[in-house]
Amino acid sequence: MNRFGYYDPTSVQKAVGIAADKAEGRYLAGGQTLLPTMRLRLNAPTDLIDLGQIADLRGIKVDGSSITIGAMVSHAEVSRAAEVVSKIPALAELAGLIGDAQVRNRGTLGGSIANNDPAADYPAAALGLGATINTSKRKIAADAFFKGLFETALSTGELITSVSFPIPKKAGYAKFKNPASRFAIVGVFVAQTATGARVAVTGAGAGGVFRVKAMEDALAKSWSPQAVRGILVPAGDLQSDLHASADYRSQLVLVMAQRAIANAA
């Protein structure tokens, strides 16, 4: 691990200020991706800006139509939070499926969304629920936020402060885990929202998390596992790697979608 500066500001404003000041400063949330890559010398930021002391990035709030979760809330907290469990059980379940207990205790919502790992779980929930990503500068719709593999709409130094998830009528998540890493080989989040049915897929896309329009249209007509029968995402749009080929992922997207629909609550 290379040498780096370390800061632990107490406000979003201070954190953003320090980041602006540094050549290659990086925000440190749960550190579940950043720290291992630094240890493997794949990443060498000049400075780490630890977000752990910023109270404004914590907490879970419910208003009438949505739940807003602070960027520094851990996966474990989300999986157990009574308001999440009661209002969006699929989101709590998704958080409980991330990694292992250690990862869930350290890893954060904001860190996961900002990293946009193509096999991470949270992007599927954010896109599947049509969430709004609140940052130090603005509000970004999930549909405009996820740009590709590890790429987001965040500009340099922009910090995610919280994510607002609209409370759906029903939502479900089904995940087919990589048996080694426990990342999603395919994860499908489905939701019946005020604006219609949404289906978001993680783990499978050649360009990261994506929506399946054909399934959404079918679900708009009839919310049932049978409704999406035969709707296969073309293998050409999907990832092929050591763990799964594109056509297997295509099959899994369908199966996971059907299971998510069946389990939606």
Added chain:
Amino acid sequence: MNDVHVKDKPDTKGKTATAPAAKSGPLGARIERKEDVRFLTGAGQYTDDVALANQSYAYFLRSPHAHARIRGIDTTRAKAAPGVLGVFTGADLPAAVGGLPCGWLITGTDGKPMKEPKHPLLAQGKVRYVGDHVALVVAETAVQAKDAAEMIDVDYEALPAVVDVRQAATKGAPAIHDEAPDNVCYVWALGDKAAVDATFKHAAHVTTLEFVNNRLIPNAIEPRACNALYSRHDDSYTLYVSNQNPHVERLLMTAFVLGLPEHKVRVIAPDVGGGFGSKIYLYAEETVCVWASKIVGRPIKWTAERTESFLSDAHGRDHYTRAELALDKDGHFLGLRVQTSAAMGAYLSTFASCIPTILYATLLAGQYTTPAIHCEVTAIFTNTSPVDAYRGAGRPEATYVVERLVETAAKETGLAPAEIRRRNFIRTFPYQTPVALQYDTGDYDACLDGAIELADVKGFAKRKEEAAKRGKLRGLGFCSYIEACGIAPSNVAGALGARAGLFEAGEVRVHPTGKVTVFTGSHSHGQGHETTFAQVVADRLGIPMDDIDIVHGDTGRIPFGMGTYGSRSLAVGGTAIVKAVDKIVAKGRKIAAHLMEVNDADVEFRDGKFSVKGTDKNVPFAQVALTAYVPHNYPLDKLEPGLDETAFYDPANFTFPAGTHICEVEVDPETGETKIAAFTAVDDFGNIVNPMIVEGQVHGGLTQGIGQALLEGCVYDKDSGQLLTATYMDYAMPRASDVPSFQVDTRSTPCTHNPLGVKGCGEAGAIGAPAAVINAICDAIGVKDVEMPATSERVWRAIRAKA
């Protein structure tokens, strides 16, 4: 350890005709492991816990290429880097320093010895796999050593690489060693080919299978590590190393590589966190550290990083096999014909050559009377980490061949899996197989019947039906394995090419107060010897477990040792201890006879007391011990003082554990995901000293076997030769959640040629499980074969290909 916990609950498992019936005393008791207190409370002393005064740190620069010529290495910048004490490359090694030796010479079918290209301690001229050791950097800190290693400029000329054992010996494949231009190390065969071919001519049915036995990465929880010290005080070396057999390590290192006087090198393998075979071998890293420690004038410590372990530990398996079984019309096996290509990796590791030969082809009779067997093995170099023994070592591969064939033959001939086995079981012992081994004893029906009952095979049809209602496919798979433990005797092994002995040594030192220290050449890296061996000694000497300490893993304290591998420790190492104990008792009897003024022949030893036969006159063991060391009233004219005996034991034969495993799987046809619904193992390990430890060994072995069958697959990129599964993100190790709560039981036919009647249990699980799992999957989805690891995608594809 002050107290020993014996579970109150009587042992309800392992009820057999020969099990000691409700015997009190330590033998056969579920005694909790003495060593676990220190392991579980952080008091273990592993190599990385050893801090030597003024120690420095090593980092190895490794090859990023699978195959490349080294045009030049410039270490100037690295040598000038902060904290650097020395940088060494292959060019710095004196000419007298040899390559790493291979301990078993295989002679090919052409009558020529196997090809043994030099395995240099640091690359010389070429690198041959990703992770090949190129340079050693020694620095004040581990980070400084790593930083400096990044400043070494190696000018590589990349060469084409070949990583697949099926490709490496084909025409046009790149030559890895000049000595073996076709990449063939040897072609070896066992059995009567003409006799086998003849059986196929009049066979009523032939079952044929072609399959991969997947390459596995060992993954001991403690990575390899060493700390090497040179002492000017007496011109000696001390090496702490995470290793399974420190005496062998020392012998190979001093006599074959560094040319150091053996008596000037002490090798200590302290607590070792798992080996599974991967720590049997002499590796370059610790050898270079020993050599460099004198030059640097500081102790040198090295601990592998996890990915370094993935890249550089000797791997296991990696076979490609075509196998055919000839049967008569009644399902009797007539002949077995096997051709195997076995990867050796880039260099020959310490015992690489004997794994796919001596420990593989000899096991192909399995539990059956197959009269004619022939096996041809081609050992092939590949641009990968070397391949050597890994839990089971040859025997899982042999079992996989036999038991996949047998189960497939059952399906093809319409016989039930149990019935086809029963029709072919060996039932008279000793039994001479057509592949060199002579089984001393066994009762294969007992384990099969026991497993069928425990697995509730009768209820399977109902469970399958119930699963089908949930849209799931249930399958049942059998595996009746045989294994050979405690490879021996030395002279026979020597005639087969072994370059080492296969005995074991034990010393029993009785202290003046009657306390006992046992020095064993066996090594424990998780097996629980400190408990099991103490149980054996406590039973024989009639003294408390707490009065006995077992010492292992130190060439400075132990007379000699061949270490622990091949499930040999209790059968061979335990027997050496028993023989030393017997000498103690024999001498003690003479001392006691003198004290009681009777003839030696009138003294018997029981329950820790020497007594005059037929009387209540006796002397306790401790008094005899004290007399031996304070020999005032002592037959000094006839007997030496002291009570300390050593024995070396070279077994007359292997031991032959056997058993039947039954796996029940449930496959999700939509995803191909396979869950182990139940796993039953009924094993015959001969007599059992500690059933709890045996069950633990079985559980661990089964988990590794299930790992091989479902999850673990080492993958090198076929073009670049890069290891794609070099972290736990990509290499799937089995977790507790991947296995069911095992149902295990034992039957016993005691080994006929060691005094304990024990056989060995460490590897059985890993040997039997893979075939049982794959047989179950094939049964569930109705296909002939699924390649290991049977990942969800492979199973899904197999279902789809069928439909």
